[in-house]
Amino acid sequence: EIVLTQSPGTLSLSPGERATLSCRASQSVYSKYLAWYQQKFGQAPRLLIYGASNRASGIPDRFSGSGSGTDFTLTISRLEPEDFAVYYCQQYGSSPFTFGQGTRLEIK
Amino acid sequence: EVQLVESGGGLVQPGRSLRLSCVASGFIFDDYAMHWVRQAPGKGLEWVSGINWNSGTIGYADSVKGRFTISRDDAKNSLYLQMTSLRPEDTALYYCAKDFRGGTSGIFDPWGQGTLVTVSS
Numbered sequence: 001e002i003v004l005t006q007s008p009g010t011l012s013l014s015p016g017e018r019a020t021l022s023c024r025a026s027q028s029v030y031s032k033y034l035a036w037y038q039q040k041f042g043q044a045p046r047l048l049i050y051g052a053s054n055r056a057s058g059i060p061d062r063f064s065g066s067g068s069g070t071d072f073t074l075t076i077s078r079l080e081p082e083d084f085a086v087y088y089c090q091q092y093g094s095s096p097f098t099f100g101q102g103t104r105l106e107i108k
Numbered sequence: 109e110v111q112l113v114e115s116g117g118g119l120v121q122p123g124r125s126l127r128l129s130c131v132a133s134g135f136i137f138d139d140y141a142m143h144w145v146r147q148a149p150g151k152g153l154e155w156v157s158g159i160n161w162n163s164g165t166i167g168y169a170d171s172v173k174g175r176f177t178i179s180r181d182d183a184k185n186s187l188y189l190q191m192t193s194l195r196p197e198d199t200a201l202y203y204c205a206k207d208f209r210g211g212t213s214g215i216f217d218p219w220g221q222g223t224l225v226t227v228s229s
Contacts, residue, residue: 100152
């Protein structure tokens with residue numbers, strides 16, 4: 001089973017700033033099969049990025065993903081108030097599909 | 109618009125069974141794989157099980173293998189999760205999620221709002 005470790009656990013930033021979230025895998029993720037989800041309080045998760053760098057439908061271009069192998073990054077270029085939430089990475093290159101423990105992005 | 113509506117959650121004693129349902133609309137249900145993902149209170153996400161478009165490929169997390177059974181009824185646009193031998197650690201909000209593709213790609217989009225299962229005596 002691939003273990004995903006996200007850092008930092010909590011990120012405190014202000015609107016307009018740039019956010020960089022990290023996801024590290026315990027072994028190489030097959031073919032960049034890495035996704036990112038956003039979960040706001042009391043809501044279901046929402047797909048942001050798949051294939052490490054492909055934005056899902058309707059996702060603003062301030063969200064971008066990068067990486068390969070064992071190291072992946074989600075970048076939010078300029079934070080909007082609605083971006084403060086918990087973010088999860090997930091690998092789907094091998095079963096079982098696994099998630100990171102999440103990064104909480106909070107308003108500073 | 110894709111909609112996924114889960115039901116069947118509730119309070120159940122350890123060792124008992126429960127069946128979750130998910131009714132889908134807004135897309136051609138039998139073209140897509142489907143999944144169950146759970147989230148324990150205040151915790152992260154855990155993939156539970158997935159089933160491809162024709163029920164030919166099914167997968168389970170080790171934590172539920174042998175106790176949970178996933179199935180689908182395309183005529184009813186419905187996904188199910190039969191849960192037996194429930195344990196307190198199965199307490200969670202159970203989400204139904206549509207796969208990106210017919211095969212189980214493992215990309216979950218979108219998700220339902222979830223149904224809460226509480227296992228306690």
